[in-house]
Amino acid sequence: MVQHNDTDHTVARQGPSKPAECPKPSSVSSTHFHPFRDQKECELITQTVDYLTHSGFYWGPLDVDEAHTRLARLPLGTFLIRDSMQANVFFTLSYRASEGPTSVRLLIKDGSFSLAGSKHTFPCLFGLLRYYIASPKKSLSMPYRGDVPQSLQELARRAVVQSFGKDSIQQLPVSKKLKEFLWLYPFSI
Template identity: 30%
Template sequence: MTGHSSDSTETFNERRSETESRVVDSDRNRIGAAIKDLKKTGWYWGSLKANEAQEILQDASEGTFLLRDSSQQDYLFTISAMTSAGPTNLRIEYTEGKFKLDSVVLVKPKLEQFDSVVHLVEHYVLLSRTCGRGGGQLSPSPAPHSGTVRLLMTTPVYEATPSLQHICRVSINKAGGRIQDLPLPNRLKDYLTDYSYHV
């Protein structure tokens, strides 16, 4: 009976180890895909430091933003954005295969989760652009006494001037429609579908 229990424990431990390995591989693949997508955006600045991001955003209008690697170990990425009170930083959290904004405990369960960082940014950019100055903030509406600042994301800051091809690709994506139905060579269709975001 003891031998059977030992065999069962070994089998259980092997299965658990295999499951953990699959989860780690899945996370590694998802994060790798997120970084690959981010490198195509032009507004991902990599290992830019917080003070450098602040300098870049200092004279920008409200809603201007960029994305960079987080300097905090528990987070992968940080959005640096210009608000009415000046530049601010908002961390992006990765848990259980999903990306979401870091926030206070009470708000966290209400925040949407995304399969990729670019989807997350795209969501909040579209929300900010749609709602304009009257809404679309990433934080609750500021109460006069609370000191809370509304965060809009409308205009990305590119690390370098994006190529004309990339600008056209984003414009075509914004226009909607099925890429496969466009009268274009397959090579161009592949290029367009390689980055299917609106920002």
């Protein structure tokens, strides 16, 4: 998981997320990441890292060569998210393109995500991924979660979210504990 400082950033999952407590600039320890620009950016990154941690396709500080080696023999469009080694960028999208594995910086500006070189912006990283999965170019097709089979719980969670949608989780006739589990990763990707 990405660590921007020594503070634990826990975000509650009782429906829409509560703001994370973000560190003041003076308490941020030295990392390869730039300091947060403001509270809003801190909350966005904290929430995104939390979701990515539960996605199965977030590989953390994986370098570009290792990412490309992992993707080289996989089907076209297979992708993963990793930490960027560039000082002013948090994440990188690596995917298997027709010409071979490719990596693109995931930029964050004014509370929105975009791919480097793209004019399309999204308030959520997973909205960006859904857009490129559904695009006619089919640049992205499926996430790479490694060789370990996914647990039945993970598969069921994605199926429930796909069937009912993220916005319907609070209305589902299930226990509070199950709703909390769904909120840990409320996406079908």
